[in-house]
Amino acid sequence: MDRYPGGQFPYAAFFWPALAAASAGEIGSSFAAHFLGFSGDADGDHTPQEPEGATPSKIALELHAVRLCDFTVAQRGVPTLLCTPLALHGATIADLAAGHSLVAALRGAGIGRLFMTDWRSASADMRFLGIDEYLADLNVLVDHLGGLVDLIGLCQGGGTLARGRWTVVLSPNTAGL
Numbered sequence: 529m530d531r532y533p534g535g536q537f538p539y540a541a542f543f544w545p546a547l548a549a550a551s552a553g554e555i556g557s558s559f560a561a562h563f564l565g566f567s568g569d570a571d572g573d574h575t576p577q578e579p580e581g582a583t584p585s586k587i588a589l590e591l592h593a594v595r596l597c598d599f600t601v602a603q604r605g606v607p608t609l610l611c612t613p614l615a616l617h618g619a620t621i622a623d624l625a626a627g628h629s630l631v632a633a634l635r636g637a638g639i640g641r642l643f644m645t646d647w648r649s650a651s652a653d654m655r656f657l658g659i660d661e662y663l664a665d666l667n668v669l670v671d672h673l674g675g676l677v678d679l680i681g682l683c684q685g686g687g688t689l690a691r692g693r694w695t696v697v698l699s700p701n702t703a704g705l
Contacts, residue, residue, distance in 0.1 A: 581623030583631045589672050591665045595646040599631055602640025608678040610644040619646035
């Protein structure tokens with residue numbers, strides 16, 4: 529039987545892709561567990577933390593699929609509703625940090641009655657919701673604000689307003705889009 533110097537198996541070079549894939553899988557799951565907050569302990573608190581924006585606000589209304597954040601600093605005028613994206617990140621994207629806040633920029637531009645949608649992350653009980661349910665919740669928000677609003681769509685939130693255009697623009701509840 530032939531022996532190779534150092535006692536190495538001659539076909540070891542063919543196994544490195546499998547070893548690299550296994551290592552990458554372990555590293556990937558470790559990163560996912562870290563960033564998603566999986567601790568591995570059964571009694572740990574796994575309640576997701578709600579991100580907070582840079583501008584103080586309060587929750588004006590909570591529905592099944594959306595919360596209405598109130599950034600109002602004035603009592604008069606037509607309310608403005610900032611419709612944020614529905615997926616991948618929270619509404620905090622519009623109020624990220626001081627100097628990087630669309631909410632602060634809009635308030636600085638003189639919008640005193642400012643409200644923002646904060647769409648909830650999908651859960652198992654929301655799996656059968658379609659765009660019609662989200663648009664219905666948007667109409668409830670508009671009604672809650674008095675029925676007449678200016679709408680601003682941010683990213684996918686603008687797409688939501690466009691899909692529901694027949695609902696909000698042709699409705700007498702919309703001051704502007």
